[in-house]
Amino acid sequence: SVNQTGMVGTSKVEVGYDKTTGMVDGVKVGSKTLTDYKFSGELSGLINSFGYKKADGTIGGAYPDMLKKLDNMTAAFVNEFNAIHKQGYALGDGNQSVLNFFEIESGKSAAQSIKVNGEIIKDPSKIAAGGKSGGASGDNENAKLLADLKKKAFSEYSTKDQNSKELTGSFDTYYAGIIGKLGVDSQSAQKNLSNSVVLATSVNQNRDSVSSVSLDEEMTDMIKFQQAYNASARMMTMMDEMLDKIINGMGTVGR
Structure with a gap:
């Protein structure tokens, strides 16, 4: 400036x-x-x-946009997972579970604070894996529904909210899409950097070809000037010899 x-x-x-x-x-x-x-x-x-x-x-920004997508995906997944979990029966329990399998800390993003319910960690038998009252040993019907959730389309969620409405595909495909886009953006940025470096190098070379000293050109001029000097030196030698001949050789005539 x-x-x-x-x-x-x-x-x-x-x-x-x-x-x-x-x-x-x-x-x-x-x-x-x-x-x-x-x-x-x-x-x-x-x-x-x-x-x-x-x-x-x-x-706005690449990282915030990606984190927002992860948060929306996690929140929608947690809500649906907990809803399915509450439809099942824990081992030996005649009533449907009232426990959320996952918990999200208040005031924090879903992807940042998701964790398994502390009561389930203390007593895994409280996992509502059964699909029938009583939670008989070997009953894993509800567990299958929970396992299938990662491939279930968000449009089929029973707990549809603003988070799930903005999502497409399933948990698996949506997450793969986020990571894939991150990889594509990274590769694109690297290519742009490489192209910029090549362009800058080309510009510098073109600038140097105009403003900088060309060694080849200088060497050519040096040889040319040297040949001109040698020619001039020979001419002076010839003139000196000619004058010497005229003065000293022809000056004795008539004596």
Whole structure:
């Protein structure tokens, strides 16, 4: 940048963070504040990867988007799993289970805080694996329903909510899609980096070919000038010999 005195300098870059979400909520370059993040370079890549707060208050970025999808998937899966678990019977129990198999800590995301119910960890016999009252030994009908849940389409969930409505496919395919997209995005970023490096190298080479010294050209000029010097030296030698002959040789005629 150039200031009012004509001095060339650099602008100070400041990155602001939202204290609640930890996301970038503004970038200040000199006296100008940027909120659209429509710029390039390493800084832009880091901001778009780790997350930023948009002007409308929503969160954007590669990692936040992926974590949101994981949270929605986990919450929908937990709700359906717990609902099926409560339809079953624990070993020797004549009543359907009232226990949730999974628990999610209040105030935390589902993917971050999912855990098995503490009562089930203490006493695994409370797992409602049976499909009939009494929970006879060997009755695993409800356990099969629980196991099949990972391949069950979200559209078939009995506990449909906002989380499951935004999901497509099954738990297996949706999770594979998230990981697959992450891999594709990573590969795309690496290719873009490689292409940028090649382009920058080409630009530098073209610039050097115009502004830098060409050793081949300089060597050619040196040989050319050397040959010209040798030719001039021979010409001077010839002129010296000719004058010497005229003055010293022809000057004795008539004596």
